[in-house]
Amino acid sequence: xxxxxxxxxxxxxxxxxxxxxxxxxxxxxxxxxxxxxxxxxxxxxxxxxxxxxxxxxxxxxxxxxxxxxxxxxxxxxxxxxxxxxxxxxxxxxxxxxxxxxxxxxxxxxxxxxxxxxxxxxxxxxxxxxxxxxxxxxxxxxxxxxxxxxxxxxxxxxxxxxxxxxxxxxxxxxxxxxxxxxxxxxxxxxxxxxxxxxxxxxxxxxxxxxxxxxxxxxxxxxxxxxxxxxxxxxxxxxxxxxxxxxxxxxxxxxxxxxxxxxxxxxxxxxxxxxxxxxxxxxx
Amino acid sequence: xxxxxxxxxxxxxxxxxxxxxxxxxxxxxxxxxxxxxxxxxxxxxxxxxxxxxxxxxxxxxxxxxxxxxxxxxxxxxxxxxxxxxxxxxxxxxxxxxxxxxxxxxxxxxxxxxxxxxxxxxxxxxxxxxxxxxxxxxxxxxxxxxxxxxxxxxxxxxxxxxxxxxxxxxxxxxxxxxxxxxxxxxxxxxxxxxxxxxxxxxxxxxxxxxxxxxxxxxxxxxxxxxxxxxxxxxxxxxxxxxxxxxxxxxxxxxxxxxxxxxxxxxxxxxxxxxxxxxxxxxx
Numbered sequence: 115x116x117x118x119x120x121x122x123x124x125x126x127x128x129x130x131x132x133x134x135x136x137x138x139x140x141x142x143x144x145x146x147x148x149x150x151x152x153x154x155x156x157x158x159x160x161x162x163x164x165x166x167x168x169x170x171x172x173x174x175x176x177x178x179x180x181x182x183x184x185x186x187x188x189x190x191x192x193x194x195x196x197x198x199x200x201x202x203x204x205x206x207x208x209x210x211x212x213x214x215x216x217x218x219x220x221x222x223x224x225x226x227x228x229x230x231x232x233x234x235x236x237x238x239x240x241x242x243x244x245x246x247x248x249x250x251x252x253x254x255x256x257x258x259x260x261x262x263x264x265x266x267x268x269x270x271x272x273x274x275x276x277x278x279x280x281x282x283x284x285x286x287x288x289x290x291x292x293x294x295x296x297x298x299x300x301x302x303x304x305x306x307x308x309x310x311x312x313x314x315x316x317x318x319x320x321x322x323x324x325x326x327x328x329x330x331x332x333x334x335x336x337x338x339x340x341x342x343x344x345x346x347x348x349x350x351x352x353x354x355x356x357x358x359x360x361x362x363x364x365x366x367x368x369x370x371x372x373x374x375x376x377x378x379x380x381x382x383x384x385x386x387x388x389x390x391x392x393x394x395x396x
Numbered sequence: 397x398x399x400x401x402x403x404x405x406x407x408x409x410x411x412x413x414x415x416x417x418x419x420x421x422x423x424x425x426x427x428x429x430x431x432x433x434x435x436x437x438x439x440x441x442x443x444x445x446x447x448x449x450x451x452x453x454x455x456x457x458x459x460x461x462x463x464x465x466x467x468x469x470x471x472x473x474x475x476x477x478x479x480x481x482x483x484x485x486x487x488x489x490x491x492x493x494x495x496x497x498x499x500x501x502x503x504x505x506x507x508x509x510x511x512x513x514x515x516x517x518x519x520x521x522x523x524x525x526x527x528x529x530x531x532x533x534x535x536x537x538x539x540x541x542x543x544x545x546x547x548x549x550x551x552x553x554x555x556x557x558x559x560x561x562x563x564x565x566x567x568x569x570x571x572x573x574x575x576x577x578x579x580x581x582x583x584x585x586x587x588x589x590x591x592x593x594x595x596x597x598x599x600x601x602x603x604x605x606x607x608x609x610x611x612x613x614x615x616x617x618x619x620x621x622x623x624x625x626x627x628x629x630x631x632x633x634x635x636x637x638x639x640x641x642x643x644x645x646x647x648x649x650x651x652x653x654x655x656x657x658x659x660x661x662x663x664x665x666x667x668x669x670x671x672x673x674x675x676x677x678x
Contacts, residue, residue, distance in 0.1 A: 216495065217494050219494050275527070
């Protein structure tokens with residue numbers, strides 16, 4: 115479906131409403147896990163494939179993003195997608211478009227600081243897509259943890275349709291979180307990138323005995339330092355709702371990391387303290 | 397209904413969806429005209445009564461706003477309202493609320509310039525209310541013309557539920573547009589306030605022969621000057637979609653006015669050139 119009208123016609127006005135898995139395209143096994151879960155929980159699944167220009171603060175980043183709709187459709191249908199919604203830019207941003215959605219506070223730090231305008235782009239496009247599709251449930255990966263928190267916030271604040279479902283991060287055998295960006299890594303960089311998960315894994319293991327935040331951060335930083343080719347952008351232990359750095363572990367506390375390998379910026383996160391309603395265990 | 401959940405339970409998930417007339421309370425015959433039209437076009441009508449704090453740039457303006465829910469309910473039910481949705485502030489702005497909706501460009505001039513933050517408050521609350529109620533149609537008065545244009549814009553951009561219906565301005569016998577603010581005018585000020593409509597009426601009449609924008613504006617300004625107690629804030633002839641000042645009349649061109657009488661700021665507008673899809677004739 116290329117237009118909202120065609121999508122609405124295909125879905126009809128009948129309940130039950132579908133599950134939605136919003137993507138930028140370049141589908142991988144992480145997206146497929148979201149689609150599988152959506153297919154298990156909903157009668158019909160819409161996968162949106164929309165490379166949203168407004169969430170890329172770096173135009174080069176946008177131009178390098180892989181585009182292959184035929185491949186995305188095949189991967190989505192293989193695991194249970196019923197409808198692919200691949201709107202044009204003009205369908206999502208109609209002539210004269212002037213409206214943006216902003217989430218204050220939560221978007222100031224971390225990825226928001228590194229990528230100015232990114233979360234306004236995300237918040238705006240997610241608001242639009244939820245209104246285009248009107249799903250019963252929409253599925254987002256925990257890999258982009260700050261994005262998930264921002265989306266939960268705007269979804270509650272604006273009373274958007276359906277329910278937001280968080281899905282655990284899918285990892286390669288060495289623990290690297292699946293991401294469309296991993297395709298940009300050279301074989302050497304790909305090996306080096308595994309240090310992000312090693313650092314998070316070490317922190318999660320240490321958190322079973324140690325609750326001192328500084329000690330946990332030191333353990334994670336030490337693990338990263340072993341791989342001198344990896345530039346740490348941030349490593350922090352944050353509250354899972356406010357994303358503010360924590361002085362001490364609380365239920366649901368998350369370790370979040372961003373680091374650059376070669377020219378590719380990667381992010382990941384892990385739940386440190388399990389007794390929480392937010393996020394799944396990994 | 398005080399909560400979104402109670403409203404949803406009362407409405408059920410069945411079609412057809414209701415008509416919605418959003419108000420700040422302090423209902424008058426202008427609101428009643430909106431409710432009558434909604435009742436004629438929808439099986440059920442929801443009137444929302446919510447004195448939205450975020451659209452008042454001046455706290456004193458908010459504190460002076462009349463509040464009398466029992467009276468509002470009576471006036472709404474009298475003309476066909478089936479459900480009154482009067483949510484608490486916490487229902488519309490839940491704990492931790494951080495999300496705002498912004499409409500760029502359209503909100504820079506006129507009321508946007510006079511009332512900083514006003515339209516962000518309007519855009520945000522209208523987005524929320526449309527999502528709370530999910531109407532088939534939502535009714536707004538043409539009296540607040542810039543507000544109507546801003547709401548049409550965000551409704552299209554964010555693909556919000558239902559259809560936006562514009563309703564013609566209801567006027568007193570001397571032409572003064574009905575407004576909750578008129579109650580603040582002293583008898584003398586009330587008489588003086590009629591000059592706003594006299595200026596617009598003169599411009600509309602002149603526009604049948606004259607198409608020179610400067611000549612029309614001069615005619616309107618001259619009419620206002622007669623009433624020295626009335627301070628003109630702006631008088632302009634604008635494009636009905638972009639709200640930019642026009643060099644020459646186009647179909648749908650609007651004359652818009654804001655003026656202060658005593659301590660009360662009033663606004664009004666009129667269609668100058670009838671061949672237009674935007675707005676009704678008056």
